Amino acid sequence: MRMKHGSDRGPTISMKPRLLAAFTAVAMMFATAVPALLPKVAQADNTAPGICQPEEINLGETTTGGKIDTGIATWVGRDMYVGKPTGAINYGYGDGWATINQSYAVEAEGATLVAGKLAINSQKRSWQNRGFRFGIVGFGAQYRPAAGSDALVVAGTNSAINLKGGDGTDTNALGWAAQWGRGWVGTLNSGEWNYTARISGNKSQTVYDFSGTRNESVYAANDATPHSQVLWNQDDPLSNVKLNGSSGAASDYRKNTETIQNMSKILAQVPATEDAARPVVVDSGTYENGKYNGTYQYNKYNSGQPNGEGTHSPYIGANITFANQAGKKEKIIVFDGKNATAKTIVFSLDGSQLNEGNDYNGTSFMFKNIPDDASVVINVSGKNTISFHNGWRFWWNGEQIGNGY
Known part of the structure; x- marks a missing residue:
């Protein structure tokens, strides 16, 4: 990643x-x-x-231009943590439960697909305290999906944890510590890179929100038109991943885990x-x-x-x-x-x-x-x-x- x-x-x-x-x-x-x-x-x-x-690959911090990424940048076959889990299998995190450890990570470039659940506890107050960014990075190779693509998909299956939002709701995506512990997708540079996050399960609110208000754990921070959006309660979102103007079946991306495992077995014998x-x-x-x-x-x-x-x-x-x-x-x-x-x-x-x-x-x-x-x-x-x-x-x-x- x-x-x-x-x-x-x-x-x-x-x-x-x-x-x-x-x-x-x-x-x-x-x-x-x-x-x-x-x-x-x-x-x-x-x-x-x-x-x-x-x-040749160019690295830089510009979010204009860029190159279209035709594939999936990050595939997570089970649960994804921006931070570190602190409990055992079938553990509970969130309101009234445990907290995952904090992370200095602030962004993931390209499309991120998560078969399990997503837990975010970023401690860096980056991007004006917005939190952990999906789809676009401040410094990197600037490979990203075309506008209108899914930047984040969370299916909530194949999971080993339970997550509970700040309002007590069971959820598949959760953030901590007010704004900077949440996840977000944004529209930058006159709407050139607007994205969608699609999440299975209930909308969640951050836990341990010191501002006294409850904010969505994953949200859209829009700076321009057209806007990005976060869609909750999606039915099997991995079965219909939207990328670069087309939709792909879940099986196309779930094969990534098998591909990586097979590759690892082959390389281990070399x-x-x-x-x-x-x-x-x-x-x-x-x-x-x-x-x-x-x-x-x-x-x-x-x-x-x-x-x-x-x-x-x-x-x-x-x-x-x-x-x-x-x-x-x-x-x-x-x-x-x-x-x-x-x-x-x-x-x-x-x-x-x-x-x-x-x-x-x-x-x-x-x-x-x-x-x-x-x-x-x-x-x-x-x-x-x-x-x-x-x-x-x-x-x-x-x-x-x-x-x-």
């Missing part, structure tokens, strides 16, 4: 997807690649194309590329001349202070010191392509290498020696629970692209 950690703004930039490939090594694998992937990779066919193909080095974990402050040492600090984008690399970072939403902070450090996992020549490079990572425990306050990733036209697959093994915090830095072939690229 494309989520941003704040309402920051920065210049429009351009980058090749080979820089994005490490972010989306598994998410961007398409079903058309499945039948041929396993034998080609297993036989180390260096002439076989990678499963992700390079092309051995690590022989010429690629196994991932290694290092502690970090700064990274200079191949060495990791000292204290590294990222400053908030509007602080006026440079970050650890001596330049300003317009996309960082908090002041963060990685090393020597309460004895904690940043963990960096390094994936070295070494002498690999295959178009799809496969790494095997033990899940224990991701777990931070109490020693680290973030995990960042570094990719080295990856050919320009190669795709990257990371297979994670192990049966134990994995828990880590995503770091602010990301290296691709020696360039730290987490700082505005």
Whole structure:
């Protein structure tokens, strides 16, 4: 899911997807690649194309123009949380029940389909306190459905939780903490991108609304004409998803879960590329001349202070010191392509290498020696629970692209 950690703004930039490939090594694998992937990779066919193909992609914060997304950006086969669940299966959240943990996420780009239920508890007061935005993002690749499409569909099936709104009503979509904990779809830039949210079940009101009024948990924030809209009590909305001027059957999108599961099973059988080095974990402050040492600090984008690399970072939403902070450090996992020549490079990572425990306050990733036209697959093994915090830095072939690229 494309989520941003704040309402920051920065210049429009351009980058090749080979820089994005490490972010989306598994998410961007398409079903058309499945039948041929396993034998080609297993036989180390260096002439076989990678499963992700390079092309130019523009990143920026403009909401005009943009590109039509012909597919579904986010598919959730069960319940979707903007935050973190705090209870067990069949748990209740909402008025008189528990609260999910808060999240810094503020938006999801493109069309989001949820087979289960939706719970939102965003703590960032972004977009003039409007809440978590669906369909359009403030900074991203600006791929979005055509005007009039569904930006959010919540079916309320295949769920493991119960949700109760601020007025005590059972619902399938719920928000917390007044306006900034809700979800919204909006019409921006003279109505160029107006969208619809369609939700199965009763309209819900936010819980713990400190303003004293009850606001809808998902609503339309309209800035222009034509307006966006939120439709409640929809009958099986996944059976009739409206996207780019046409409607699709539910089965067309429910197949996404099966596609991803099948792809995962196939990739799990692919051995690590022989010429690629196994991932290694290092502690970090700064990274200079191949060495990791000292204290590294990222400053908030509007602080006026440079970050650890001596330049300003317009996309960082908090002041963060990685090393020597309460004895904690940043963990960096390094994936070295070494002498690999295959178009799809496969790494095997033990899940224990991701777990931070109490020693680290973030995990960042570094990719080295990856050919320009190669795709990257990371297979994670192990049966134990994995828990880590995503770091602010990301290296691709020696360039730290987490700082505005």
